[in-house]
Structure formats: C-alpha cells, structure tokens
Amino acid sequence: MRALLLLPFLAACAHVQTTETLVEPEPLFELTRATLDIDAPPPTPYDIGAPVTLMEVSRSEASAFKAEAVRLQSHSEPNCRQLADAISAHLDDVKMYDRALIRYVGSYKFYGVGHSYESDGKWMIRIARRLDELNSRSLVDELRTLRHETSHTLGAGEWRIGEEWSAYDYAERCR
Secondary structure (H helix, E strand, O other): OHHHHHHHHHHHHOOOOOOOOOOOOOOOOOOOOOOOOOOOOOOOOOOOOOOOHHHOOOOHHHHHHHHHHHHHHHOOHHHHHHHHHHHHHHHHHHHEEEEEEEEEEEEEEEEEEEEEEEEEEEEEEEEEEEEEOOOOOHHHHHHHHHHHHHHHHHHOOOOOOOOOOOOHHHHHOOO
16 A cells, blocks of 8 residues: 555656756865875976085085984884985985975876986985975975985885885884
8 A cells, every 4th residue: 555655756756857967076086194195207307406415405404314314223113224224325315406396187286395216226316395485394394205205215115015114104104
C-alpha cells in the first residue's frame, strides 16, 4: 500500500524540468602543508641574476650555515647527522640569490626559494635571500632551505617513498 502511494510522487519528481544548465566545477586544490614542494626544472642562466658566494653576501649567514652543520652533528637522528656531513661537504657549493625565482603555474604563483642540482659531477645549491623586492626571508627560513636542498645531495627526493626520508623530512625533522 505504501509503495502505491509513493509511486505518483516519484513519477512527478522524475519529470520536473529545470532551466539551469550544469557547469563543470572549478578544480579544487588542497595544500596539505605550509610550504609546497614542486618538481621544477633546474634554473637556466637566463632565469637568474648572478648568484654570489655565501661569504660575499653576509658573514652572519655564512656562520649560521656552518653552525647548522655543527648543530646537526650532535642530533639524535642518524639521518640528521648524515645531513650535517653533507652540509659541511657542500658549503662551498652554496650560492645566494638576491630574490626567489618566480614560476607561474596556471593562476598560481610559486616562489622558488631554493634549488639544488648536479652539473658535471658538481652540486649546485642555490638559496634565495628575499621572496621579492619587498619581502625578505628570515635566517630560520634560509636554514630550512639549506637542509632541504642539501638533502638532495644525499639522494632525497621531493616525495617520500616508503621509509626513505624526503627533502621535506630532512628540512622539518632535523630542526
């Protein structure tokens, strides 16, 4: 009996016409962490101004980077102690950009505050001192970028695979 009463109602609902057309919704993106790591190609000489060595830019930054390597040598995590050795070994390869490299992906703007890549068997590690003309980066941010970019010399990728640490893990867990 109840099914007979619902049948006319369901039939009426099925034939309701609407004047609205369906539109594909805009894609939604979820950022799961404050800093987004993207796989970007290594910068070309046309992308950057002339990077300068760490000692030419600021002795305080140079000493902070050296102190970071010393601090990590006594870290409780073995991966962080390994990172300390890599920072010490590659400190001469660190160059400083004046400003971050800016890449546009669709309607999004990404600031490339650090890059590391290998060229002819030598690692190039680049760290930006400023986001743009108006916004400088703190020394804490630069040290995080140093840990992140130097971890690539140890084989760390941008994304975690299994139990291996990613560059993000080195940057965050070796604080």
